[in-house]
Amino acid sequence: MKLVIIGGLSGGMTVASQFRRLDKESEIIVYDKNPYVSFANCGLPYYLSREVAKREDLIARTPNQLNDQGITVHTEHEVISVNDQENYVTVKNLQTGETFNDYYDKLVVSPGGEARTLDTVKDAKQSFIFQHLHHLDQMDAYISENDVKHAVVIGTGFIGLEVTEQLKKRGLNVTVIQHNDKVYSTLEQHFTEHIKQTFDEQDIHLMLNTTPKSLDGTTLTLDNDETIDAELIVQAIGILPRTQFLESSNIVLDNGFIPIDEYGLTNIDNVYAIGDAVETNYQHVPNKKVSVALAWPAHRLAYVIANHLAEKNNHKHDGLLSVSILRFFDITVGSMGLSLEDLEGEDYIIVEQTQNNKAGYMPDATPLSMRIYVDTHTRKILRASGVGKNGLDKRLDILSTLTRLGGTVDDLIDVEVSYAPPFSSPKDIINMLGYKTIGKLK
Amino acid sequence: MKLVIIGGLSGGMTVASQFRRLDKESEIIVYDKNPYVSFANCGLPYYLSREVAKREDLIARTPNQLNDQGITVHTEHEVISVNDQENYVTVKNLQTGETFNDYYDKLVVSPGGEARTLDTVKDAKQSFIFQHLHHLDQMDAYISENDVKHAVVIGTGFIGLEVTEQLKKRGLNVTVIQHNDKVYSTLEQHFTEHIKQTFDEQDIHLMLNTTPKSLDGTTLTLDNDETIDAELIVQAIGILPRTQFLESSNIVLDNGFIPIDEYGLTNIDNVYAIGDAVETNYQHVPNKKVSVALAWPAHRLAYVIANHLAEKNNHKHDGLLSVSILRFFDITVGSMGLSLEDLEGEDYIIVEQTQNNKAGYMPDATPLSMRIYVDTHTRKILRASGVGKNGLDKRLDILSTLTRLGGTVDDLIDVEVSYAPPFSSPKDIINMLGYKTIGKLK
Numbered sequence: 070m071k072l073v074i075i076g077g078l079s080g081g082m083t084v085a086s087q088f089r090r091l092d093k094e095s096e097i098i099v100y101d102k103n104p105y106v107s108f109a110n111c112g113l114p115y116y117l118s119r120e121v122a123k124r125e126d127l128i129a130r131t132p133n134q135l136n137d138q139g140i141t142v143h144t145e146h147e148v149i150s151v152n153d154q155e156n157y158v159t160v161k162n163l164q165t166g167e168t169f170n171d172y173y174d175k176l177v178v179s180p181g182g183e184a185r186t187l188d189t190v191k192d193a194k195q196s197f198i199f200q201h202l203h204h205l206d207q208m209d210a211y212i213s214e215n216d217v218k219h220a221v222v223i224g225t226g227f228i229g230l231e232v233t234e235q236l237k238k239r240g241l242n243v244t245v246i247q248h249n250d251k252v253y254s255t256l257e258q259h260f261t262e263h264i265k266q267t268f269d270e271q272d273i274h275l276m277l278n279t280t281p282k283s284l285d286g287t288t289l290t291l292d293n294d295e296t297i298d299a300e301l302i303v304q305a306i307g308i309l310p311r312t313q314f315l316e317s318s319n320i321v322l323d324n325g326f327i328p329i330d331e332y333g334l335t336n337i338d339n340v341y342a343i344g345d346a347v348e349t350n351y352q353h354v355p356n357k358k359v360s361v362a363l364a365w366p367a368h369r370l371a372y373v374i375a376n377h378l379a380e381k382n383n384h385k386h387d388g389l390l391s392v393s394i395l396r397f398f399d400i401t402v403g404s405m406g407l408s409l410e411d412l413e414g415e416d417y418i419i420v421e422q423t424q425n426n427k428a429g430y431m432p433d434a435t436p437l438s439m440r441i442y443v444d445t446h447t448r449k450i451l452r453a454s455g456v457g458k459n460g461l462d463k464r465l466d467i468l469s470t471l472t473r474l475g476g477t478v479d480d481l482i483d484v485e486v487s488y489a490p491p492f493s494s495p496k497d498i499i500n501m502l503g504y505k506t507i508g509k510l511k
Numbered sequence: 512m513k514l515v516i517i518g519g520l521s522g523g524m525t526v527a528s529q530f531r532r533l534d535k536e537s538e539i540i541v542y543d544k545n546p547y548v549s550f551a552n553c554g555l556p557y558y559l560s561r562e563v564a565k566r567e568d569l570i571a572r573t574p575n576q577l578n579d580q581g582i583t584v585h586t587e588h589e590v591i592s593v594n595d596q597e598n599y600v601t602v603k604n605l606q607t608g609e610t611f612n613d614y615y616d617k618l619v620v621s622p623g624g625e626a627r628t629l630d631t632v633k634d635a636k637q638s639f640i641f642q643h644l645h646h647l648d649q650m651d652a653y654i655s656e657n658d659v660k661h662a663v664v665i666g667t668g669f670i671g672l673e674v675t676e677q678l679k680k681r682g683l684n685v686t687v688i689q690h691n692d693k694v695y696s697t698l699e700q701h702f703t704e705h706i707k708q709t710f711d712e713q714d715i716h717l718m719l720n721t722t723p724k725s726l727d728g729t730t731l732t733l734d735n736d737e738t739i740d741a742e743l744i745v746q747a748i749g750i751l752p753r754t755q756f757l758e759s760s761n762i763v764l765d766n767g768f769i770p771i772d773e774y775g776l777t778n779i780d781n782v783y784a785i786g787d788a789v790e791t792n793y794q795h796v797p798n799k800k801v802s803v804a805l806a807w808p809a810h811r812l813a814y815v816i817a818n819h820l821a822e823k824n825n826h827k828h829d830g831l832l833s834v835s836i837l838r839f840f841d842i843t844v845g846s847m848g849l850s851l852e853d854l855e856g857e858d859y860i861i862v863e864q865t866q867n868n869k870a871g872y873m874p875d876a877t878p879l880s881m882r883i884y885v886d887t888h889t890r891k892i893l894r895a896s897g898v899g900k901n902g903l904d905k906r907l908d909i910l911s912t913l914t915r916l917g918g919t920v921d922d923l924i925d926v927e928v929s930y931a932p933p934f935s936s937p938k939d940i941i942n943m944l945g946y947k948t949i950g951k952l953k
Contacts, residue, residue, distance in 0.1 A: 126872035364937040394929035430568035463905030465929040474916035487836035487907040488807040495806040
């Protein structure tokens with residue numbers, strides 16, 4: 070059997086190595102348009118400030134290691150079309166310009182996303198996107214070689230915030246520009262006040278409701294005619310699924326995303342899809358679709374696809390809760406479940422609780438604020454979110470586990486947290502959210 | 512209605528205040544044999560080193576606050592017998608010696624445990640137990656007034672370890688004595704190697720397989736004839752349910768513990784029991800009995816009892832998972848589910864995993880070791896345990912939530928943890944335990 074994989078990061082490469090463990094015989098070929106594969110995407114920002122001290126720590130497996138595993142990788146090879154009738158992909162060698170066809174028995178499509186850019190700035194030599202290892206390398210070298218002192222980050226999504234934090238920690242002055250008045254718009258805006266406060270504390274200049282109008286050298290003029298010093302510009306305005314090349318095929322797309330079934334299969338019976346470009350459903354609200362561009366879902370689906378390819382166990386993918394979390398300096402923000410937009414049409418009450426993350430008499434206790442959106446009919450949690458300095462991650466994990474297992478707010482009060490004063494409270498915020506909700510719902 | 516409560520700590524006092532919120536009319540009387548009520552038991556050790564800086568931070572509610580709430584508290588009043596036929600308790604005023612009867616409509620029994628003592632040392636002026644606020648006060652004053660430099664802690668349960676840590680942090684030399692070769696015997700002994708290593712690192716003298724033979728002044732002679740300097744002796748060798756006074760009644764006891772039903776009722780229909788002296792069942796293995804002397808279960812059961820007393824909601828207590836956790840200097844140990852002894856007769860496999868608590872390239876990633884005991888028939892987790900510097904608490908919380916909701920190891924691989932490099936891994940230890948177990952079981 071010959072397996073061709075398009076894309077050599079979390080999704081595609083994890084399928085490759087998991088499948089190789091289950092099947093020693095089949096041929097595995099990976100094409101990736103970028104110069105590097107198998108690196109830790111999520112870790113890239115942390116090298117900017119050298120919080121991650123060594124670049125090589127970001128490499129999961131080297132080309133040699135992959136080769137030793139029996140995985141053939143072709144970097145800087147872009148798959149430009151798929152012929153699912155005759156089972157081949159057309160590949161362009163980006164170094165030589167030549168194209169060729171490669172036949173497959175099974176195909177895994179893991180193309181990821183394409184970072185969006187801004188016409189006003191994208192062609193300037195100091196403009197970068199931040200998505201792949203070579204982007205990090207380029208930006209890192211540019212900062213050093215040009216002794217950059219002032220950076221502009223456009224966008225306040227998680228990449229924008231992570232890069233902002235890291236550039237600041239590297240010693241740069243940073244200005245952050247956001248086109249509307251919403252910082253980290255996936256979170257409730259009253260929670261993001263903590264992020265705005267952190268901008269102030271860290272002396273980072275946040276400019277809301279504005280966009281770049283023109284760039285002249287290192288002078289960036291905004292649409293309100295203010296000018297700012299922009300020796301470095303990071304465009305962090307989101308990603309789009311990189312699936313245009315699939316329009317050559319019969320693979321169904323939905324707004325550019327690839328719908329998949331419970332085994333990761335597309336509508337074509339020997340073509341799987343994985344990673345940032347796939348569309349699945351919320352596990353707890355199966356009639357609503359969701360795309361989650363994070364590493365965790367890619368790793369889970371890789372297991373399902375690898376086992377299905379190898380005809381081993383039939384573990385099924387049953388959707389995602391879309392848990393996400395972000396550290397921004399000393400605060401953490403995160404959420405689980407339906408996005409704010411996807412709450413539309415649901416019938417819910419909101420319950421919010423603020424209390425210390427551990428026994429209040431402990432010297433390092435800090436406040437944690439959480440909110441849950443509870444379906445008034447099923448009493449299940451549709452969404453949870455929060456902010457705090459410590460301990461948000463574990464409460465989201467509890468709510469994610471409870472929700473995945475079909476639990477309701479009535480179960481919340483009985484969630485037995487591991488309690489000792491350094492860790493939690495006998496009435497943990499999770500239990501209190503349960504008490505409060507039951508009081509409101511009954 | 513007149514409610515009498517025996518015991519004014521986590522169990523009894525939480526019932527009192529929760530019931531008061533639900534019922535403004537009834538009379539609530541609390542008897543406690545000790546001088547203080549409504550303090551944070553679990554926090555007491557941390558005042559020894561002034562990690563908790565102010566003694567008043569350990570007081571949950573003062574007698575005046577309780578009085579304002581309409582809760583009448585009699586401290587240093589010991590209930591010496593219960594007449595459940597005629598519905599009265601006999602109370603001894605420990606200050607005057609007089610006894611009297613007090614009638615109740617409903618009775619809540621929350622007597623807690625009695626710390627065990629050692630005949631060899633218990634009568635010495637430098638010997639203490641560590642259970643109540645006045646014990647802390649006495650020991651704290653004794654250390655200061657006598658400028659104590661050398662302390663001996665007998666026992667390596669969680670009180671022994673917490674007090675050892677705190678005395679060391681206060682600057683004392685500490686010797687710890689354990690009668691057998693097991694440190695913190697509720698945990699797997701290979702995990703407790705980390706505790707032993709911490710003893711070494713902290714320069715605390717650990718003496719195993721020995722017991723005190725005689726005490727002469729501050730010289731403690733052990734059964735191996737070694738002598739050690741014992742200016743302060745802490746007896747931390749466990750607790751027994753303080754239920755002897757109930758032998759006057761028809762309340763059923765089981766090995767000294769009070770069995771309760773799903774509403775916290777004893778066998779007598781107007782007598783409830785709560786706290787360290789009750790016996791319930793494991794939630795996930797209902798045919799096995801368990802007693803958990805911790806604050807978390809007391810707070811949960813208090814809600815059930817208060818609501819049942821007030822004839823409000825019928826939330827039921829359905830047993831405990833017996834989650835426990837302990838910080839000892841920079842390490843954390845903990846467990847969930849059946850005790851090592853209670854595993855007997857179960858049919859299980861053991862799966863263990865050691866990996867970093869977060870993305871390995873993050874500078875503060877530290878190893879975490881966890882073990883799960885999985886029922887080979889039901890595929891449910893009977894017990895989990897582990898050790899690590901950080902992040903054990905949240906993994907135990909996940910396993911506790913999953914187990915309470917009836918989840919199996921097949922659900923483990925899909926537990927959607929909140930992932931970003933500062934918090935976890937795309938293949939979190941929880942997910943890895945799932946993969947490993949499925950591989951072993953199938």
